[in-house]
Amino acid sequence: QKEVEQNSGPLSVPEGAIASLNCTYSDRVSQSFFWYRQYSGKSPELIMSIYSNGDKEDGRFTAQLNKASQYVSLLIRDSQPSDSATYLCAVNSHTGNQFYFGTGTSLTVIP
Amino acid sequence: DGGITQSPKYLFRKEGQNVTLSCEQNLNHDAMYWYRQDPGQGLRLIYYSQIVNDFQKGDIAEGYSVSREKKESFPLTVTSAQKNPTAFYLCASSPRTRETQYFGPGTRLLVL
Numbered sequence: 001q002k003e004v005e006q007n008s009g010p011l012s013v014p015e016g017a018i019a020s021l022n023c024t025y026s027d028r029v030s031q032s033f034f035w036y037r038q039y040s041g042k043s044p045e046l047i048m049s050i051y052s053n054g055d056k057e058d059g060r061f062t063a064q065l066n067k068a069s070q071y072v073s074l075l076i077r078d079s080q081p082s083d084s085a086t087y088l089c090a091v092n093s094h095t096g097n098q099f100y101f102g103t104g105t106s107l108t109v110i111p
Numbered sequence: 112d113g114g115i116t117q118s119p120k121y122l123f124r125k126e127g128q129n130v131t132l133s134c135e136q137n138l139n140h141d142a143m144y145w146y147r148q149d150p151g152q153g154l155r156l157i158y159y160s161q162i163v164n165d166f167q168k169g170d171i172a173e174g175y176s177v178s179r180e181k182k183e184s185f186p187l188t189v190t191s192a193q194k195n196p197t198a199f200y201l202c203a204s205s206p207r208t209r210e211t212q213y214f215g216p217g218t219r220l221l222v223l
Contacts, residue, residue, distance in 0.1 A: 004153070032209060043201055043214040044154075088153065090212075097161070097208045098144075098169060101153040 003027060004091050006102035014110050019076040021105050023089030026070065033065055033072045034090040037083075038104065044088055047074070079109045114138070115215035117202050122220045124189065124196060132187045132218045134202035143185035144203040144212060147171060154201060160185055161208050189220065197222050 006023050013019045021035075032051055036044035050056045050063040050072065062075040072091075076083055086104040093100060115136045124130045134143065142161050146154040156169030160179040174193025179185050185204075189196045199219050203212040 008151075034211065036214075043217045046211060046213065049211055092209055097167070098156050098159060099212060101146075101155075103151065103153040 002102075003093075003100035004089055004102040006087075006089050006105050008103055009106040010108055011105055012108045012110055013079050015079060015081060017079050017109075019079045019083065019107055019109070021074040021076075021087050021089075021107065023072045023074075023091075023102055024070055025072070025089075025091045025100070027091065027094050027100075028067075028070065029094040030091045032092040033063070034099070035061075035063060035072075035074045036088040036090060038086045038088055040085075047087075076107075079107075081109045081111050084108050115202060115204055115213060117200075117215040117218050119218060120216070122218055123223050124220060125223050127191045129188055129190050130220070132189070132200055132202075132220070134185045134187065134215060135183055136185075136204045136215075137183060138204060138206075138213070139182070140204035140206050140213075141182070142205045142208045142210075142212075143179070144205075145169075145175070145177065145185070145187045146201045146203065148199040148201060157187065159208070196220055 034049045035047045038044045048063045050065045056063045060077045064073045088104045089102040090099045118133045144159040145157040158177045160166040176188045202215040205212045
């Protein structure tokens with residue numbers, strides 16, 4: 001079993017819709033969770049971090065964490081074509097010294 | 112400007128050659144990391160360093176070596192023992208381990 005699993009997609013949504021990206025993780029002791037966005041040929045850039053159960057909102061982005069279900073998600077409201085990218089979920093290891101990354105979900109926002 | 116720089120942007124390696132990828136940060140971060148990204152795969156950790164003069168192997172350290180002589184610098188050498196080095200190499204740093212990691216622009220390594 002992989003430490004972090006994401007649906008690779010591709011996920012396509014129309015402009016203005018809500019995009020929902022999901023991630024599950026295997027290590028129950030994980031404490032820190034991150035979403036990164038990666039445009040084709042570029043390096044990942046941080047969107048959000050979340051540490052506690054529940055929702056965390058930042059502009060059009062909302063991260064949701066459920067530690068009991070070992071599940072973290074990212075919602076993108078009012079999706080824009082510029083949101084088209086691969087979204088990587090990252091989870092810290094039980095030692096806390098390294099992150100595990102999912103393979104990413106490719107999102108396309110259709111104008 | 113604070114940030115992480117990597118050089119070169121593209122690097123070509125001949126068979127049997129060792130090559131070194133540069134990573135420098137001026138964020139005063141203690142921890143630095145090297146990842147490898149292959150098409151369709153997530154980031155895989157090669158090495159990480161929590162402090163100067165200390166580093167730890169990640170999941171795929173074979174065929175790679177690192178040094179951490181200065182806080183700002185964490186170069187990665189891809190040795191001839193790495194038989195499949197073609198990949199996108201990403202350097203990251205964080206204030207300390209367990210904290211948010213920030214990435215440099217990456218180096219794309221190709222084999223001639």
